Amino acid sequence: MKNSSTKEKVTWAVISVLVLLYALFPVASILATSFKQPSDLTTGKFLPTEWSTVNYEQILVGDAQGLFLSSLRNSIGIALIATFIAVVLATLCAYAIARLDFPGKKMILTTALAVSIFPVISIVTPLFNLWRTIGLYDTWPGLIIPYLSLTLPISIWTLAAFFRQIPWELEQAAQVDGATTWQAFRKAIVPLAAPGVFTTAIIAFFIAWNDFVYGISLTSTEAARPVPAALAFFTGASQFEEPTGAISAAAIIVTIPIVLLVLLFQRQIVSGLTQGAVKG
Amino acid sequence: MSTTVKPSSTGTKAGKRAAQPYSERAKGERRLGWLLAGPAFVVMLAVTAYPIVQAGYDSLFNYRLTAPSEREFIGLGNYGVILTDFVWWRDLGVTLLITVITVIVELILGFALALVMHKALKSVRGLLRTAILVPYGIITVVSAFAWFYAFDINSGYVNNWFDWVPGIDPDLNWFAGTWTSLFVIMASEIWKTTPFISLLLLAGLAQVPDELTEAAEVDGATWWERMSRVILPNMKAAIMVAVLFRALDAFRIFDNVFIMTNGAFGTEVLSLLAYRTSISRLEIGMGSAVSVLLFICVLLICFIAIKLFKVDLAGARGSK
Numbered sequence: 001m002k003n004s005s006t007k008e009k010v011t012w013a014v015i016s017v018l019v020l021l022y023a024l025f026p027v028a029s030i031l032a033t034s035f036k037q038p039s040d041l042t043t044g045k046f047l048p049t050e051w052s053t054v055n056y057e058q059i060l061v062g063d064a065q066g067l068f069l070s071s072l073r074n075s076i077g078i079a080l081i082a083t084f085i086a087v088v089l090a091t092l093c094a095y096a097i098a099r100l101d102f103p104g105k106k107m108i109l110t111t112a113l114a115v116s117i118f119p120v121i122s123i124v125t126p127l128f129n130l131w132r133t134i135g136l137y138d139t140w141p142g143l144i145i146p147y148l149s150l151t152l153p154i155s156i157w158t159l160a161a162f163f164r165q166i167p168w169e170l171e172q173a174a175q176v177d178g179a180t181t182w183q184a185f186r187k188a189i190v191p192l193a194a195p196g197v198f199t200t201a202i203i204a205f206f207i208a209w210n211d212f213v214y215g216i217s218l219t220s221t222e223a224a225r226p227v228p229a230a231l232a233f234f235t236g237a238s239q240f241e242e243p244t245g246a247i248s249a250a251a252i253i254v255t256i257p258i259v260l261l262v263l264l265f266q267r268q269i270v271s272g273l274t275q276g277a278v279k280g
Numbered sequence: 281m282s283t284t285v286k287p288s289s290t291g292t293k294a295g296k297r298a299a300q301p302y303s304e305r306a307k308g309e310r311r312l313g314w315l316l317a318g319p320a321f322v323v324m325l326a327v328t329a330y331p332i333v334q335a336g337y338d339s340l341f342n343y344r345l346t347a348p349s350e351r352e353f354i355g356l357g358n359y360g361v362i363l364t365d366f367v368w369w370r371d372l373g374v375t376l377l378i379t380v381i382t383v384i385v386e387l388i389l390g391f392a393l394a395l396v397m398h399k400a401l402k403s404v405r406g407l408l409r410t411a412i413l414v415p416y417g418i419i420t421v422v423s424a425f426a427w428f429y430a431f432d433i434n435s436g437y438v439n440n441w442f443d444w445v446p447g448i449d450p451d452l453n454w455f456a457g458t459w460t461s462l463f464v465i466m467a468s469e470i471w472k473t474t475p476f477i478s479l480l481l482l483a484g485l486a487q488v489p490d491e492l493t494e495a496a497e498v499d500g501a502t503w504w505e506r507m508s509r510v511i512l513p514n515m516k517a518a519i520m521v522a523v524l525f526r527a528l529d530a531f532r533i534f535d536n537v538f539i540m541t542n543g544a545f546g547t548e549v550l551s552l553l554a555y556r557t558s559i560s561r562l563e564i565g566m567g568s569a570v571s572v573l574l575f576i577c578v579l580l581i582c583f584i585a586i587k588l589f590k591v592d593l594a595g596a597r598g599s600k
Contacts, residue, residue, distance in 0.1 A: 023411035030426040044440035093320035102313030117528045121551040122571035125558040126334035149327040212535040228421040251422040258417040266410040274483035
């Protein structure tokens with residue numbers, strides 16, 4: 001490799017700035033809007049004339065508090081539980097696929113693929129009807145169950161890809177030492193597999209956190225409505241006031257966990273996404 | 281370690297000691313395999329196969345939740361109504377238009393981003409990847425609001441910033457026209473999903489052997505020749521998979537349209553039509569028929585991609 005010249009450095013600085021602008025500008029845009037006072041919204045300017053936290057006060061301690069905080073609680077709870085269940089099921093499944101020889105392996109992977117391209121809206125109508133009949137409409141389990149259709153397939157693919165790279169000789173060594181298949185799995189493999197499982201959990205969480213279709217279709221009140229759906233139903237302080245500021249502030253708050261996860265685990269997320277998707 | 285016998289290697293002369301437990305273990309392995317994989321498999325079927333079968337059944341009835349007692353079997357009547365309705369075809373057209381345009385733009389933009397990440401100096405690589413993951417991770421609804429407020433005639437600044445562009449002036453209401461609305465909807469969709477496609481392409485790019493491009497460079501090939509004759513042909517599989525996945529995803533577009541126009545001014549997409557029919561108007565029979573038709577469209581796209589373009593999904597997604 002040549003030493004990077006000054007010209008090369010400048011080129012990369014320019015490119016980096018362009019990529020950063022592309023990736024972060026819309027976020028900056030809604031961040032700026034979230035600090036605008038109602039009177040400041042129609043100036044046609046990017047930045048607020050006077051930075052104000054009135055929108056954050058409204059959703060965290062003010063009128064919109066009940067609506068936002070309950071949806072935040074729902075989103076966190078439902079997404080975490082759906083992620084947890086998916087990752088547990090997928091870990092067992094992907095271990096079997098990567099490691100064991102049994103008929104139907106290929107069928108399971110194909111099913112996961114088919115489920116991941118399934119149009120979500122096609123499942124919503126029958127679920128809506130069924131949930132109303134059996135009492136799951138507008139409850140946490142009523143969202144957690146369909147969320148598995150989003151989180152489970154990608155978890156299986158990503159984990160199967162991770163598990164194929166684990167040095168399985170360790171497991172055999174454990175078995176030679178007298179451990180059963182299950183013990184070998186738990187003692188020798190789980191510690192090695194943990195990073196892959198963790199990465200998969202982050203990706204699955206992103207997907208569950210992002211859901212909108214199930215959220216607006218299968219809930220009707222604050223009992224289970226997640227944040228994306230709640231944002232769509234936000235109303236202004238009075239009926240003549242647009243809820244722009246409040247929505248922007250709420251949008252920023254729910255983006256913070258995403259940004260934190262991305263900052264902390266950039267490398268893992270990239271490898272998880274690319275491995276599960278393209279490499280064998 | 282030297283005596284370890286791999287179960288997969290059909291050990292020709294593994295010796296008596298290994299041969300006997302092997303077949304027993306194969307049986308145990310088979311049982312354990314289904315024991316471990318079974319629950320995930322059953323859950324996947326339960327949350328998708330069952331509802332779509334139910335939708336297929338419901339679609340044969342004239343069934344509204346507002347008048348449940350009037351439910352009656354009408355065979356394929358709902359499908360007849362939908363397929364002869366202008367709305368279905370208009371929504372299909374809008375959905376296909378969004379799919380085609382966003383996938384093309386994302387492929388070009390995503391490839392450029394992948395090249396940047398691939399060639400980036402070590403010092404900025406992490407930064408670029410982190411930045412690019414922000415749109416990937418952000419909630420689609422949040423992205424939709426960000427773009428909506430930027431363009432909105434009341435709260436936006438775009439009209440103000442770009443008033444030098446012909447056709448843009450302070451009175452332009454982006455969300456009161458089909459094409460202007462679709463433009464913002466697609467921009468938001470492209471922004472949010474290009475990182476995913478670029479990561480897929482990055483993985484494909486990493487698999488092109490460096491020796492090939494270096495050899496071509498030594499032979500005096502220009503940048504364009506290296507790209508079109510060496511790099512692109514070698515990552516055809518990755519490109520095909522990325523395109524198919526994004527196309528299927530774009531075809532299901534819902535969130536952006538719901539937030540920005542809710543289907544007004546001829547921007548309605550098929551998912552929104554299904555939602556309006558069953559959830560808003562509570563016409564379960566008709567809504568189920570739309571859902572089933574949408575499902576068939578997705579199957580058709582898959583079928584075309586796999587048969588005509590020979591996209592090897594399973595192979596490319598790692599089941600080799």
